[in-house]
Amino acid sequence: MRIVDVCEVTKPIASPIRNAYIDFSKMTASLVAVVTDVVRDGRRVVGYGFNSNGRYGQGGLIRERFKDRILQADPNSLINDTGTNLDPHKIWSTMMMNEKPGGHGERSVAVGTIDMAIWDAVAKIEGKPLFRMLADMKGREANPRVFVYAAGGYYYPGKDNSALRKEMRGYLDRGYNVVKMKIGGASIDEDRGRIESVLEEIGSEAKLAVDANGRFDLETGIAYAKMLRYYPLSWYEEIGDPLDYALQAAISEFYDAPMATGENLFSHQDARNLLRYGGMRADRDFLQFDCALSYGLVEYLRTLDVLRQFGWSPSRCIPHGGHQMSLNIAAGLGLGGNESYPDLFQPYGGFPDGVNVIDGHITMPELPGIGFEGKSDLIKVMRELAE
Ligand SMILES: O=C([O-])CC(=O)C(=O)O
Numbered sequence: 001m002r003i004v005d006v007c008e009v010t011k012p013i014a015s016p017i018r019n020a021y022i023d024f025s026k027m028t029a030s031l032v033a034v035v036t037d038v039v040r041d042g043r044r045v046v047g048y049g050f051n052s053n054g055r056y057g058q059g060g061l062i063r064e065r066f067k068d069r070i071l072q073a074d075p076n077s078l079i080n081d082t083g084t085n086l087d088p089h090k091i092w093s094t095m096m097m098n099e100k101p102g103g104h105g106e107r108s109v110a111v112g113t114i115d116m117a118i119w120d121a122v123a124k125i126e127g128k129p130l131f132r133m134l135a136d137m138k139g140r141e142a143n144p145r146v147f148v149y150a151a152g153g154y155y156y157p158g159k160d161n162s163a164l165r166k167e168m169r170g171y172l173d174r175g176y177n178v179v180k181m182k183i184g185g186a187s188i189d190e191d192r193g194r195i196e197s198v199l200e201e202i203g204s205e206a207k208l209a210v211d212a213n214g215r216f217d218l219e220t221g222i223a224y225a226k227m228l229r230y231y232p233l234s235w236y237e238e239i240g241d242p243l244d245y246a247l248q249a250a251i252s253e254f255y256d257a258p259m260a261t262g263e264n265l266f267s268h269q270d271a272r273n274l275l276r277y278g279g280m281r282a283d284r285d286f287l288q289f290d291c292a293l294s295y296g297l298v299e300y301l302r303t304l305d306v307l308r309q310f311g312w313s314p315s316r317c318i319p320h321g322g323h324q325m326s327l328n329i330a331a332g333l334g335l336g337g338n339e340s341y342p343d344l345f346q347p348y349g350g351f352p353d354g355v356n357v358i359d360g361h362i363t364m365p366e367l368p369g370i371g372f373e374g375k376s377d378l379i380k381v382m383r384e385l386a387e
């Protein structure tokens with residue numbers, strides 16, 4: 001059993017939207033295929049992965065470092081002890097050979113993308129949905145019903161509050177009961193108006209979360225906290241620079257309701273620093289680490305161990321990114337849910353065909369691997385890369 005090729009391509013996932021920090025007009029993502037010599041159901045097993053959204057394609061790093069480390073390794077060093085499957089942990093260590101610790105940068109995105117494809121292949125070789133394989137691995141009961149919320153509410157040329165309301169109404173019509181919008185890309189007064197419009201639209205049918213994308217300094221973060229705390233929000237997200245733990249801790253003195261952060265922390269060491277120094281509260285706050293951006297599931301398992309050490313339940317995790325990998329982790333390992341972007345980043349994000357949101361939850365279909373084969377527009381581009 002061996003990996004015979006690692007293919008990669010950079011794909012556009014551009015859209016004319018803007019958060020408080022960046023616009024997505026030139027956004028790209030890496031798509032990866034890990035080709036094996038294993039055959040299941042008359043078909044060669046190929047694992048697929050992509051790097052979520054927000055950090056651009058990582059083709060350079062994949063081609064120049066990580067791909068060759070896998071292909072040049074002794075194939076026997078990449079399989080499990082019983083010789084029945086690839087071993088994601090051994091493959092991860094092989095990829096990270098001769099990499100210094102710290103300074104995680106964006107190599108974590110390149111590794112996370114390949115790691116997604118490895119787990120897809122491993123679960124396909126096992127002949128199980130990844131979420132079932134993960135639950136078995138940890139001796140737990142899988143829960144195929146996963147909470148999902150609708151992320152959107154971006155700044156957009158020409159978009160007024162009535163367009164924003166209409167967007168949110170569309171999410172409620174599709175079965176969501178938590179929606180998220182951007183803040184921090186306009187004045188505080190304008191943002192207050194946007195929030196009030198959305199709250200008026202959704203009424204008691206749904207709850208609203210707001211996301212500042214790391215834009216605020218301490219003073220602005222506090223000014224917004226004082227404004228936001230009068231509204232019944234699901235959470236106040238990524239207030240200041242993702243690595244400014246003291247700022248995060250300080251805001252908790254001004255904001256009792258839930259806060260969320262973590263999508264731009266890319267390692268278990270960074271996650272640990274957030275829990276050590278960020279003043280995050282295990283009884284109410286949410287952690288949004290996205291495995292595709294942060295060295296993959298092998299690393300995410302270490303992050304979950306860190307959470308346990310600090311008294312946090314995995315149910316406080318609702319990952320960033322809206323991809324099926326995190327849906328599997330949620331269903332298999334008991335996370336609190338997953339993000340979704342109903343109208344963005346297609347065909348990569350979203351759910352397999354025929355999976356609908358009902359009362360803010362989806363039910364995972366029983367597809368081998370991550371389940372990409374169940375999403376026809378996505379598997380089409382994946383198979384163009386390799387099959
Ligand atoms: O706008 C983005 O970069 C995405 C984001 O923060 C989120 O999904 O929470």
Ligand SMILES: [Mg+2]
Pocket residue numbers: 211213237238263320
């Ligand atoms: Mg965010």
